[in-house]
Structure formats: C-alpha cells, structure tokens
Amino acid sequence: MEHGFFTIISRSEFEALLRGFAPLSPETVDLAKAAGRVLAEGLVAPHDWPLLDRSCMDGFAVSARDVFGSGESNPGYLECVAALPIDKLPDTVLSPGECARIATGGVLPEGADAVVMVEHTQAMQDETVGGTIEIRKSVAPGENVMQRGEDARKDAEALPPGTVLRPQEIGLAAALGFEKLSLRKRPRVGILSTGDELIEVGQTPKPGQVRDVNTHTVAALVEQAGGAPVPYGIVKDDLDSLSRALERAIAENDAVLLSGGSSIGVRDLTVQAIEAMDEAEILAHGVAISPGKPTILGRVGHKPVIGLPGQVTSALVVMHVLILPLIRHLMGDGNAFSPARRCLRKAELARNVASKPGREDYVRIRLEERDGQPPLAHPVLGKSGLLRTIVQAHGLAVIPADSEGLYASELIDIWIV
Template sequence: MPEFLKLVSPQSAAERFKQHLPVFQPQSELIPTAEAVGRVTAEAVRAGEPSPAFSRSTVDGYAVRAADVYGASDGLPAYLELAGEVPMGGAPAFAIKAGQAAVIYTGGMLPEGADAVVMLEYSQETRANEVELFRPVAVGENVVKRGEDVAENQVVVPAGQRLRPAEIGGLMALGITHVRVNRQPRLGILSSGDEVVPPDQPALPGQVRDCNTYSLAALVRQEGGLPATYPIIPDRVEAMSAAVARALAENDGVIITAGSSASTRDLTAEVIQAQGQPGVLVHGISIKPGKPTILAVVNGKPVIGLPGNPVSTLVIAELFVRPMVAYLAGVKQKNWTPEVSAELTVNVPSQAGREDWIPVRLIEAGSGWKAEPVFFKSSLIFNLAQADGMVKCDLDATGLEAGQQVSVRLLN
C-alpha cells in the first residue's frame, strides 16, 4: 500500500502512469466517412486509385504541347490550330497533335498529346479554329498530374489518427465512403461522499449536489469518449469497492472523485489498490490545485482518482484525464497544446517545488490579450467558470511577474 502523499512532480507522475499503461488495442467498427469527424482510424487507410485519376488543368486556358509555344511572346505569338474544347466532366474526344491546342477549363481533363496549359490571359482567338498564344510554358506547367496527390495503394491516413475535415474530404474524394475507426472508449465516472446528493434533489443543510460527475462526463465527451455515470457512492470501503469493481468491469477506464475529507481520499487509494495489479502508481502530485491526485493501473485499465474539490477536479482532468481518454481512443498522433499568448496583469507568487496552475480571464488589449488571474478557492466551481484558461508556474519557479508574456492554456 503506497503511503499518503509521497509527492512526485507532474512530469514524473505522467511518465510513471504512461509506462504502466498496457498497449491498448481498442475494438473497431466500420462507419460512414461522412459521420467520422473526430473519430480515430483503427487501421491505415490506403487509396484504391490514384488521385487525381487523370491529369488536369489548374487554370482556364489552352491545352498545348509545350514544344509548340517555345519562345512565344507578345511580339512573336505561336499560332495553333484549335482541336476542340475539353468538356467539363468528360474525357476529350480528340487528341492534341503537333501545332494544335484545345480550350480547357480549370479541372478539365488534359487531352492526349497535350503536356501543359497556357493561361487564358496570354491568348487571343482572332480567326476561327485558331488561337494566338503569347507565352511559353514548361512541360507540366498549369497541370496536376495523375497520381500527383496520391498514388494508388498509398497510405493516405495512418492508423490512430483523429479524422479532421481535411481527411474526411480526402477520403470522400477517393470514393472511400466508409472507414474503420476505433470504438469510442467507455469511461466510468464515480463520485463519492456522504455529503453528496444528485443534482435533481434538493440539498439539505450539510449536503452538496454532485457536480464532478457531470463536468467530467462533459470533458470525456469532448475528447471523444463515452461517459458512463453511476450512483453516488457513500464513504464506506465495501460500497466503494463494489462500485469501483463494477465500473472497472464495464468500462475501459475509471475516474473517481473522492469525498472531500482526507480520510475518504485515503479510502479511495485503498480501494483502488485492492482491485488489482499494479495498483496505485502515484498518490500525490506536487501541483496546485490537485495535490491528492491518484494515478493507477488495475489489470490493464487506467484509473484516476481526483480530489473532490470541483476546481482541482477540473484542472487535473485537463492535465491527466484528457490525455487518458485520447490514449484509450487509440490516438497515436503527436500531441500539442494550443495556447493563447497574453500579458500577465499582476504578479503571481508561487512556491518553488510545486507546479501551480493559475486560472485566468483573457481580456482584449489592442491586437493582443491580457491574462488576469481569477481569484479562486478549490471548492468553488464558479470561480473556475469565470476563467478562460490557465497559466502554468513551473515547478522550480517562485512566481510570475506582471507584464510577463505567458502562454494561456484554454479551458474548453
């Protein structure tokens, strides 16, 4: 049994957690590509055909053999015979022979024999069936070649990628109307505490309504997970053990928010530890808010224990739950954190040896932003609702200074 609050740094905590997570192979399902935005590919997707499927023009103009307009200029145009007009959406019924040109529009299929396109603005049709061209073109100029975007059988989307609008469009362009994606991971969300009641009930004196279950479920949904919620657990070992065992059996991962007192937080660690191997990996992180966080792996499934305070819960959820859901979703991409750069409005003191996350409000300041720290207590959730994002004060720093440019991590 790990002891209470052997603090480890946030980075060590994340690494230890990651090391113990088993290679997770989510189940997959075949779904319509048109509905797949945000879903994660279960396997590499290959092109069944080259794209474009034919060489085509990127401009409006004349399809030619480049050799026929070699050296053409305003003073010395090339005179070419018109072989016809390329129909949009069809193959030209003619080929371009030496000395010939054809009217072609952007996206039109290059006729056989042609190897480049002269733009419309460098042309003049003065006589029937003839065009004057005033500019030379290189072979391939103003043309997209067959297979230039994608070769046949090329991997167009790797496995483990979250599909964005660009991939959705690309797959549809290739006629890939269905795509195999990972099933969305199920995350069991448990709240405990003798003082906690469901939100649809009146809160009697001494009682508080459950908010963590719902803020966490919303966050899990945002990350592409399916939250499964459970009845509130009373602060007794047996009740919590049964609830955690059930949630572990029914889900790919579990998130537990502890009752608010220190003793019930210990209870959470004890219960998780008893569920299986390797058990609790981290109990206590040198971070504020969120020090009493528990990171565990039980029989191959990640379990995160969060402090009961709603603000700590959400801050730690941003830092540890979001990446866990992405992991369970099978995301294998690089991972970055979008931020907004802003000027800090006041000095913020911090304790060295502890990573501080300071909720801030973003305020427009000319073309940029100012970041104004929001006063908060961990137990007051609307303090956090007033924040647009949060700013990190590093483990070894003793504070941030007014006027300093900081990176604001948005609370989405």
C-alpha cells in the first residue's frame, strides 16, 4: 500500500487530451431554439443590412450642406415638404432648402444625407408639413443615419463558424432572415452512478446506504454547460454490470460520465470497464488538481468517457474545471477552455491559505458582501464528501500549481460556480 496509485498529469495536459475530441456534427435548428448554441457554418448575408440608409432618430431628414453652420444662436430654416412613411420607400425627393419629417427607422429620401434630431428643431407653424422648421444644430453627412450595409454586407460572412449565439447574434440572424441555422449538435451526456451503497432519491436509506446525489448534481452541471444529460441511474459495483451499462451509454450518447466510486476498488473497476470496451484506451489516470485528483479519462471509439471522483465536492470541481469546458468544446465553442469563459469576482482574502506546490488547488470560498469594498473571501474548509461546504460556498479560488498559497488581504479572483 504505497502512496501514488496512479500517475497523474497536469491540468493543461488533461485539457489538451480533451481538446483532441472532435466537435459534434452539425444539425439544423430553429432560430427560436438556437440561443447559447454554436454556428457550424458561417452566416453569409443574403443582402445588405440595413437594406437602405435609415434614420436612427425622430427628426428631420436634411442635406447636411443645407444646415452647415446652424446653431442655437444662428439657426437655419428649411421648408418641411413631407412626413415620410415608416414602412415604405419614400417617393419624396428633397430639393435644396427642404427637409422632411422622419421617424426612427424611416428610410432617407433622395436628396437627404443626414437627420437633425427633433430636440434640435422648432416648428414655426402649427402644421409641420408645409411649414418652416428652425434648425438649431448642424449635422455632418451620415449623422443619425444607419447606413446601408453597416450591419452586414451582401455575400460577406456576418458571423463566422464557431460563434456562440448570444441574444444579439440571434437578433442579427433574425435581421438577415435566417429561420433555421446550422449548429453543432448539443452533446448528449450519459451519466452512470456506481456504488453498492447507493439508493434512489425516493428510497429511505438504511444505515450504510446513501442516496444517489451525484447523478442529480452532475446532470444539473451538464445542463448548465448546454449539454443534454441522460441519466442511467445506479449500476452495481461489478465489472459485468458496469460494462453492460457503459456499453449502452456509449452507444446512446456523445460522452459518458461515471460517478460514485471514490474508493480504490471502484476506481480500478471503472478503468477495467472502460478497457473492456471495443476500441478503448485510458488516456489519463489522475490529474494534478485538488480536489479532483482521481479523475480517469478514457476514449471509446471517438467518444470521451470520464470517471469522476466519487466525492461530490471533488466531482463538482472536476466538472467545472474540465468537463463543462469539454461539453462546450463538443458543441463547437472554440474558446471553451479559455479562463475568459469563467465568471469572476474580485474579493479580499480573509485569511492565509496554504497550498501544496505541484498541483492546482481549488478552494471553496464564501463571500461576505461589504458596502463600498470588494467582498471578503472566507475559505470554506471541510471534508470533500460533505455537501455543506459547496452549498455554503459562492465560488472557488484557484491557487496555481507553482504557488505555496495565498495571503490574507490579497485581492483575488473568485470564480463564481
């Protein structure tokens, strides 16, 4: 019984292995279901957008030349010849000295190249159309005008492949008329829980039994990353049961997570079950992060199979650090592993935290909000099998592998999880 049951690799080596799995194939998805997903193909504009020069303001369409030098103390005067329709190409043509009432979004008439905001004008008569408008501000050509093709040019790529579709990209796709989009598939992720001590959530535990916490926690995390969790429930701790369940889960999903066994025997069983599959290979047998060291990475065909640590706290950290990025990578996000994807808050560390060099430490942190100062970050210590520590925590502090720890009153990044 020696220390070091397996050789471990660094977090970045583990990430490099995960990046080796190819993103999923494309599928066609309705625009209304596309938010958060990733473009498999670039979006090529079928026409210029805007189609024509349009006003960004309520005001008067003018020729900039006609209002040159106008100001509060030196207003210009133009004759208003029309109130332009919002939904049609205007048939008005402005001659020098003329302007036309225009609403936000309205198409500029021929002869106009700018818009004066209504706030900078004054109608001299009761009726606007047919009357004289006082112009109190000069405008440059193009001012207050959205120009044809400013959002997208016909036949040019408006959004490149690999774009993660936020609400604003959904808006651009709508503007360009895409009712359907070619997106990378959403990963289906099979979840197996192993452990003879496990029972379903609906059952009452006898002494020694525990409910299957990990399936539910891991499924919620898979969903958070944009994947579709497919829980297979509890599998008995024997090679035959585990191999059969694993084979089915691999066939039916794009990736498989095995969870529940933290003891050495269960870890060995997980490795054996993966190795028993066709075209299987164990790629990593431990990763230098804490908690989370006993994580197994296998490949069956072209699909990743991960043995998560059995302790729920460790599994949560491994999910956030490695598996949520893997899921986003499979769904096509080219920056899936970038730390820029993490949601951070600055906080002041409440006390020293020691760390063992050679591994990355993820310390659970509870934030205490303070008025006018960054929140105070309290490390939440406690055994990794307990849920209390992760329920009390607001996020994680990351201590790099080359550091011996962090000092009280340091301003650090807290990764909100």
